[in-house]
Amino acid sequence: MNYIPRTLEKHIKLLASKFPVVTLTGPRQSGKSTLVRHAFPEKPYISCEDPDIRLFASQDPRGFLKTYPNAVIDEAQKVPEIFSYIQTKVDLDDEPGQYILTGSHDFLLFEKISQSLAGRTAVLRLLPFSLQEIHGFCNFKNPDEYLFNGFYPRVYKMNIMPYDFYSSYIQTYIERDVRLIKNISDLGQFQLLLKMCAGRVGQMLNLSSLGNECGISHTTVKSWISILEASYIIFLLKPHHVNFSKRLVKMPKLYFYDTGLAAFLLGINSVEQIQTHYNKGGLFESFIVSNIIKKMLNAGQENRCYFWRDKNGNEIDCLVENGEQLLPIEIKSGKTVTSDYFKGVDYYRRIAGEKASHPFIIYGGDHEQMRSNAHVIPWKNVDKILF
Missing domain, CATH: 3.40.50.300 (P-loop containing nucleotide triphosphate hydrolases)
Incomplete structure (x- = not known):
């Protein structure tokens, strides 16, 4: 290639x-x-x-x-x-x-x-390939193939099996890069934390829970999460600060920049396993949000992505600041559009009023729809989101 x-x-x-x-x-x-x-x-x-x-x-x-x-x-x-x-x-x-x-x-x-x-x-x-950059060269028809393969250039350039690439990548990352950033005595515990993070893709980051499962302190988890952020393995999507008189959650959500790496850490060995995995929805969210961030960074812009959730569970998966406007984006891995897809954006538009732009629904299907309450776009057209 x-x-x-x-x-x-x-x-x-x-x-x-x-x-x-x-x-x-x-x-x-x-x-x-x-x-x-x-x-x-x-x-x-x-x-x-x-x-x-x-x-x-x-x-x-x-x-x-x-x-x-x-x-x-x-x-x-x-x-x-x-x-x-x-x-x-x-x-x-x-x-x-x-x-x-x-x-x-x-x-x-x-x-x-x-x-x-x-x-x-x-x-x-520069993050690994965006969907826009690679789609014309490998043209996978199914989003699960991208979730499994990820977006690192060498996987495509050298036609390497994801398992072979990511096992080597993790070994090099932990043995060389992590040691350069911080002197960690127990690299095995660090790798365990990394795997635990993969199991929490798309979920709220709970430092105490992670620490308990890995046998390390809350402070150590916080420090190691910072290492994973600094080396572009994970990113934390922060909750948006405008509350519209509602009580909001304050913890960030955890995502991986590359779903292929997350899938490897989860022990996923095939595209078929993605389809039935318990956290396919979280991986799909990670895939879409990271591509939105790539679009910003590739234009030389700062990351302006957040999420929004109140104490009652009302949520917007991704909220993009666009000047005075806020662009709500709901992300659904399903292939069929249902009425449930619109509940979050409808609620948010009611409370945000004129501050909310016309929402987007990004889903795992193939057809675009211009609805009165949202623009529904298929996963492969994520680059059509304008901000």
């Missing part, structure tokens, strides 16, 4: 024409290196994964930047010494697009950016 165009490419080129440094973060294997090498073929590509390069940059940062005055520096957080030197150089040269930096760890990378490159770099995030 040849290079699959990434939606973010246009925006990263635009920002490179305006900022001296552009920083691209995202999970390991999301396609960052491929994207920057394709977007900036004229720049030397330097990988700090290479021990010789890493040694050169750390021992002689001035000489390193003199050798590479205009370059793509991959996994830049591995050589934190160069950030302050990059700051000095770009301030002197005052030219856009001097360096494109990539990194896989928010904790490590943004600590250095805030110290040295604040105001000098644009920051973008």
Whole structure:
């Protein structure tokens, strides 16, 4: 499979024409290196994964930047010494697009950016393929196939079975990345927490419950959840703060950026097992919400997704802030539209009034419907949501 165009490419080129440094973060294997090498073929590509390069940059940062005055520096957080030197150089040269930096760890990378490159770099995030990016190349007819395979580029580029890819991914992630972010003595417990999180996809995050099941403290769970967030394994969908005089829940909901990884952690070995799995609805929600977030990030926007639920159980699966307006989105994995699909958005529109935009219902079927109370769209057209 040849290079699959990434939606973010246009925006990263635009920002490179305006900022001296552009920083691209995202999970390991999301396609960052491929994207920057394709977007900036004229720049030397330097990988700090290479021990010789890493040694050169750390021992002689001035000489390193003199050798590479205009370059793509991959996994830049591995050589934190160069950030302050990059700051000095770009301030002197005052030219856009001097360096494109990539990194896989928010904790490590943004600590250095805030110290040295604040105001000098644009920051973008690249997640694995969106449905829009990959759909034309593999064209699965059933959403369950995407839930099972996930969206990591190497699965498609090398035609790797999901089990083989994700087992290797988890091993590398835990043995290398987690140790870099934080010194965790019991990696087995960390992996158990990761599996427990997969079992709670689409559910409220209860730190105490997770801690009890894993045999670790509430504080430790909170710390490890932050590691999973920083390395783009999970994201927490926060409850929206506008309550319309109703009591709201305050806990976030837990999702995985990639459903293929979640499915692997759940022990799902085939597409058929997805169809009958107890948490297929949660996986489908994760699939849709992560694609909405990808659309925002690929346009260079911040994540503006929330959910809404009151103490009586009335809920909106995804609520997108769009200026003064709030866009309600209900997500249903079923293939047949029923009257129950509209209860949540109808209730929310009644209490939100003019603040609520015309809602969307995204479901597991194939037909689009323009209803008076909601726009019903099939899963494969999730990119049609406008905000």
